[in-house]
Amino acid sequence: MVLKNNQRTLVFLLSSIGLITFPHFWHIPLSIITFFYALLLWRFIGIWKSHWLPHKIIVLLIMLGGIALLLNHFRSFLGRDAGTSLFVIALALKLLEIKKDRDLYLICYLAFIVASSQFLFGQSMLMALYILLVCCALFTSLIIINSQQSKPVVAIKKSATILAQALPMTLVLFFLFPRIQTPDWVFLNDTNTNAITGLSDTLDPGSITSLALSPELAFRVKFENNNIPPPRQRYWRGPVYSYTDGKRWTESQQYINPSYMDTPKYKGKAYKYTLLLEPQIKNWIYTLDMPAQFSSGLYKNPRHQLLTQKQSNNRREYQLVSYPHYNTGYITKAEFRENTQLPYPASQKIITFIKQLKGFNSSPEDFIKTLLDYFRTEDFYYTLKPPLMKQKPIETFLFENRRGFCSHYATTFVYLMRVAHIPARVIGGYQGGEFNSIGKFLEVRQADAHAWAEVWLENKGWTRVDPTAAVAPERIERGVDINKQIAQGLVNFMSINNSNAYSWFKKSHQLLQSLDYNWQRWVIHYDTGNQANFLSSLGIKNLKIMLYWMMGLIGFITLCLTIYLFKNNDTSIDKASFYYQKFCKKLAKVGLQRQPNEGANDFYTRISQRFPTQKHQFKVITALYNQQRYGKQPTKKVLQQLQKTVNQFKIKVNIK
């Protein structure tokens, strides 16, 4: 049996289901999406041509087809992608079999599951808004099922109102509902395509250049008390490249026993901050040089780099403390060996060059200074498009081209140090970051990727030296102007005066970024740890108090809502009835009861026959009541008049 008068319901329901599944176009195999939309279209046509709908046996065949499709793609029903596809296929099949209202409900419920599965693929603010709208459409369908007569506009309004009223309670539940850390179950680990590449584990001179044109976000940092380090201290330390084959630099695979190492001493001002790291392929964490304290789940390797214990495909948040001034202490033999490694003996040309700069005779500090001065005074250029240096890159760069990007300067510098027997290594990471004045956080993008050097010095330990700063100090002081750099493909730094032509553009951009940051922090990234932090900052210390608060707030919201909903009901029209009832009660006392099927006018005729002397009073009250209840515009004035006349009204029984 096909439901009658149900076309509108079906049109609404099917359209909202089409909308709900739409974003899966980008997530699940095209064949499954095509399968879904084909069946949806079929069902849509079936609304008007019900004899076109498939027979039971054909539905069974289609179902087998769907299962085959699923198995062909995933070979299982578990996991995010397979599970989502399963629900999409189930929804499509159920569409072909709508017989009762119950089926419509089942379809709605399946659609809610599909809507929820959208979030497993992306959690942007836009997606959340989209799903909220689609949920509103689904609830509207439910309303239309339950009131065939109501107009769609009324139903949409009703469902939107209920959703809006549900929001405060949703937020309370969201922030106070106890979160339990999910165990990382193996079978659910799908590969995440959203992870960004970032720095690679080999550093060849071109590797950072490609990043310099990427506006992609790397991470965001919020400093406690807005205590932000000056630009020249904003070095975000990442991988340590200490092994070289003469052309490329990679992380060393050697084992260094941390128990032989000195413990670093930290001095000066501490920076406490929260790092919100975009999904990464590597388990590297970028920290302000040099991290001292870090949240659990992280560890520090002997090269002072922070790493996550488990690789995570999600955006993660970390609490960190860094000190820009530190002393790592003595160097172990293994470290020394690792950081003076050279692939082959240096060429005569290099040795002569170092000798010229008195590299072998003077102290390391002096040599570093002379070398940096050399970079500064000679005609070295900082450029995004250096000429290719395939053979002997260091010599070519140093003696012939003299054009290079930060990686060229860093690798060359470290190489020269090592030839001069000074332990040195290349550090990869990011430098700078744009301060978002609206959200008060620092935004670091891929274009901020940078490479610099670390040199081990007596009494100072590992010391950061940035040869790029000698060639292009603006890079360090002002940072990269990413938009311009991308537009022109050339190195571009932030201009000094901020009042440039597109500052409003910048402002709105910052506003969006700030919104997104807070969205990430408060919604996407709100987990067990954050919940504990956030709630304890509000004075909620343990689970029991948390539950009390949750119950209390929900109770409070319910109370407010109840008052709001039922106060609204008490309109002046209602009051007109109230006063009229009062009038009727007065008459009932003398035996004149208004019958339920008796209109106000009929009642008036009857009572005026009985009490002709008060006919006028009856007339006034009846007219006022009719005007207020059935008139075009009930007004306060009429109501007050009615109230007054009713209150003054008395039956003069003695006249009988």
Add this chain to the structure above:
Amino acid sequence: MKQLKLFLKKLFKRHYLDKKSVTLNHKRIYILPTQRGLNFALLVALLLVISFVYNNNLAYLLSFLLASVFFITILHTFKSLAGLIISVSKAHSAYVSEDVVVDIYLDNPSILERFNLTLNLNNTKTIDLPATQKRLVTLNSPTLKRGWHYCEPITLACQYPFGLFKAWSVLHFEVKALVYPKPSTENNPFPELAGEQAQQGNITKGHSDFYGLRDYQEGDSIRDIHWKSMAKGQGLHSKDYRGDLLTELWLDYSQTFGYDSEQRLSQLCRWLIDADNSGLQYGFILVGLTLQPSSGSCHFKKCLTALALF
């Protein structure tokens, strides 16, 4: 299930009756989730599990949103009934095994439009009630016995907006109606008149010849009203017939036949209806009650009432 229903019936049974008109408020409205509502709760639980497994905060947010909507729906479902004024107007008399028709007025004094109000007695009626409107709903109550018939409680229920909850109110109005005996289906002739040889079909009508007009009296048959004079604005007049009263028809209980009193009453009822339909003048004799020959709806009603309450 049946036992549970009986238990619930017992639980909600009232020992007093409602007044003629009842305004629905929190004391009168019950709310429970429907089967669909329970399924919705399961859906929310499933979404919570998905959010937990994938540690996905937006999925959590969606689950919480649905849970909140579920909760708030209680208020909205309640609101869809609250404030309605339901009153019983009249229960129409019927013959046994016919349904007593009960007139019920549903009044919506608020500016809120009400949807899908379901009234249930023996049959179910679903209506929408726009703001500040009053609507007449007729419900049926089946009859089994002659005499006073008391209707079962009336249920007013509503599942608007989402069908997840059902709000209902049971109304124990005192709705009573007279149930007349079931007219016999046997076509027995009118009782023979004492001393006369009147035969079926040979009974002369008591008013074959038009005599004149007289003032309308309560109880005169509608058939006899002189509509022409009424249309002229001269008031109600009845046509008076003075035929030769050849026979007087007496419908007498003692002249009925049957196994038991019910069957005899049923026969008497048939005669009454036939006599009234053919506009005869008839007298009525029941044990201990004699009504002089007359005609008209009032007389007819009187006789039927006597039959019902016999």
